[in-house]
Amino acid sequence: MAVKDGILILNKPQEWTSSDCVAICRRALKCKGIKKVGHGGTLDPMATGVLPIFVGQATRIMEYLDLDDKTYRCTAQLGKVTDTLDIWGEVLETRDFSDVSELDVAEGLKSFVGWIEQTPPKYSAVRINGKRLYEYAHKGQEISVDITKRIVNVSDIELISIDMTKGEFVFDVTCSKGTYIRSICSDLGDKLGCGCVMTGLERTRVGNIGLDMDLPVCSPLEIKERLEQIKTEAAEKESHAAETEAYAAETEAYAMELEGQFLEADHPLVHFGKVEIADDRVVYFSRGNAIRWSQVKVLSEPDVAYMKSRGRDGQMPLNARGREYDCIYRVYDRSGAFLGTGFYDRKERLLKADKVFIEQIR
Numbered sequence: 001m002a003v004k005d006g007i008l009i010l011n012k013p014q015e016w017t018s019s020d021c022v023a024i025c026r027r028a029l030k031c032k033g034i035k036k037v038g039h040g041g042t043l044d045p046m047a048t049g050v051l052p053i054f055v056g057q058a059t060r061i062m063e064y065l066d067l068d069d070k071t072y073r074c075t076a077q078l079g080k081v082t083d084t085l086d087i088w089g090e091v092l093e094t095r096d097f098s099d100v101s102e103l104d105v106a107e108g109l110k111s112f113v114g115w116i117e118q119t120p121p122k123y124s125a126v127r128i129n130g131k132r133l134y135e136y137a138h139k140g141q142e143i144s145v146d147i148t149k150r151i152v153n154v155s156d157i158e159l160i161s162i163d164m165t166k167g168e169f170v171f172d173v174t175c176s177k178g179t180y181i182r183s184i185c186s187d188l189g190d191k192l193g194c195g196c197v198m199t200g201l202e203r204t205r206v207g208n209i210g211l212d213m214d215l216p217v218c219s220p221l222e223i224k225e226r227l228e229q230i231k232t233e234a235a236e237k238e239s240h241a242a243e244t245e246a247y248a249a250e251t252e253a254y255a256m257e258l259e260g261q262f263l264e265a266d267h268p269l270v271h272f273g274k275v276e277i278a279d280d281r282v283v284y285f286s287r288g289n290a291i292r293w294s295q296v297k298v299l300s301e302p303d304v305a306y307m308k309s310r311g312r313d314g315q316m317p318l319n320a321r322g323r324e325y326d327c328i329y330r331v332y333d334r335s336g337a338f339l340g341t342g343f344y345d346r347k348e349r350l351l352k353a354d355k356v357f358i359e360q361i362r
Contacts, residue, residue, distance in 0.1 A: 005056035005357075006262025007040075009209060011217045012051040018042045021220045025053050028223050028258060031251045040065050040206050040268075041177065046088055049203030049210050057357050058265035062076050063320055064341075065268055067310050068207030069155055071174045075200035076185045078105075078167030078192070085121050085182040086198040097167045097194035106159045108188045109171055113157055115312055118183050119149050150313065152179040168199070176310070207268050226254060265357065266330055266338045273302040273329035275342070275351065282333050285340070286361040290350040302326045321354070328354060 011020050018039045026037040038059040040052035049072070054062050077096040082089035153176040162169035173181060182198040189196030204211050211217055234247035276297040277285060284291055307325045311317040316324045323343045331339045331349070340357040344350075 004259060004262065005058040005265050006259070007061075007265065007267060008053040008055060008207070008258060008262055009211075009213065009215060009217045010051040010053055011211060011219055012043050012048055013164075013219065014046050014048055016220055017045050018022075018051060021051055021053065024220045024223050024227075025055070025258075028227060028251075029255050030056065031248065032118055032255045034255075040209070041070060041203075043203060044201070046086070047201040047203065049201075050206055050209060050217070051203075052206055052209050052263075052268075054265075055262065060355050060357070061265055061268060065207060066177050067177060067271070067307070067317060068214075068268065069174050070179075070207075071172065071200045071205040071210075072181055072205060073170065073172050073204055074181050074185065074198055075168065075170050076188075076196055077199050078169075078189065078194050078196050080197045081186075081195040082197050085180075085186040086312050087200075091241060093170055094197060095193075095195045097192070100164070100167075100192050102159075102162050102164055102196055104192055105162060105163065105169055105188070108191050109157045109159055109184075111191065112154050112173075112184055112187070115151055115153050117149050118152055118180055118187075121180055121183060121186075150178055152176050153312075154179065154184075155309075157184075167194075172204075174205075176353070195342060208270055209263070209268060215263065218258070218261065223258075227251070232253065264338065269330050269341070271303040272325075272341065273308045273344075274299040274332065275329045275332060276332050277351075278340075282339065282358075283361045285342070285353060286333060286356060286358050288353045288356055290345070290348075290352045291342075293344065293349040293351055296351050298329075299332075302328065320355070323354065331355075 008025060010019070012021055022037050025093065029037065034056060036056055036059045038054045040054060040062055043049065043051055077087065078100060079095050080087070080091060081093040081095070082091050118358055154173060156174040158172050160170040173184065181201055185196045185198040218304050230247060230250040234243045234250065237243040237246050276299055277291060277295065281291050281295055296318040302325070304326045308314050310317055310325070316326055318324055319328065327343045327346070329342050329344065331342045333339060338357060342351045343354050345352055
């Protein structure tokens with residue numbers, strides 16, 4: 001029995017890369033023939049928190065997550081400047097922060113709300129001339145071209161706690177994809193004139209996927225330990241055949257256990273519209289064919305206000321195929337099974353397939 005498509009919620013620990021997490025999940029699910037595994041948003045190795053892992057066909061949903069905000073809890077320290085903009089880098093300078101008040105910090109943080117311009121840190125995964133910035137930095141190489149600044153959106157930022165005697169504070173920030181929280185810390189330090197570095201970062205939410213959900217949240221460390229335990233116990237069998245059989249049975253059972261913790265593939269798409277089509281139209285949809293809008297039952301409309309808030313200057317954002325997000329719908333059959341996503345062509349009054357998740361029906 002194959003593992004179904006879905007989304008596994010991981011709580012990434014420090015010193016694990018997002019790629020490490022994908023690799024351990026792929027290893028755990030390999031016995032069921034799962035090849036497509038991806039993650040919903042890179043986290044720096046020293047950051048922790050929610051990392052959605054997309055399995056099978058659900059990897060095709062990852063594109064849509066670019067629309068969603070992410071929420072982080074950050075801890076920071078005034079009075080320091082480092083080459084990495086965080087506490088794990090080389091300290092370049094220490095400064096006095098005795099003239100800075102709690103109000104200064106709170107107001108300084110609030111000044112970042114809205115669309116802001118950021119220059120990616122030199123220790124980041126942004127590619128320049130085919131190499132990531134951190135590769136240049138680790139080798140001490142100078143970058144011969146300007147690092148392109150990016151425009152990101154901070155929808156909310158709030159000071160949670162502060163200890164001015166130590167210059168330590170905690171804040172929550174909700175922001176768009178590609179926002180560097182350590183850059184916010186560094187830029188705040190520049191505004192206050194005392195320097196500031198990030199000392200800890202936890203991502204608490206990606207869109208509507210968070211650490212506070214009812215479903216269990218996995219640790220990649222636990223997955224790794226469980227796989228090693230299965231391998232060790234199988235090796236204790238008296239014969240090679242028994243060892244192989246035991247290992248296969250236990251890894252398959254564990255893969256099915258992980259499957260029981262999956263979110264459905266359509267879970268992140270709550271801001272899209274929702275339509276239902278009749279059984280005879282399912283055949284057309286499975287083949288990627290268009291369906292007349294009059295043959296579609298609209299269960300809910302797209303959240304236009306949310307979609308517009310994701311674009312600059314009130315412009316409706318587009319997906320990778322140039323389709324406006326306020327025209328995209330989740331498509332279901334009459335039993336409630338998720339079939340994929342489609343977009344409404346207003347001019348032709350047709351529902352056209354955007355991503356089909358069911359096998360073609362002949």
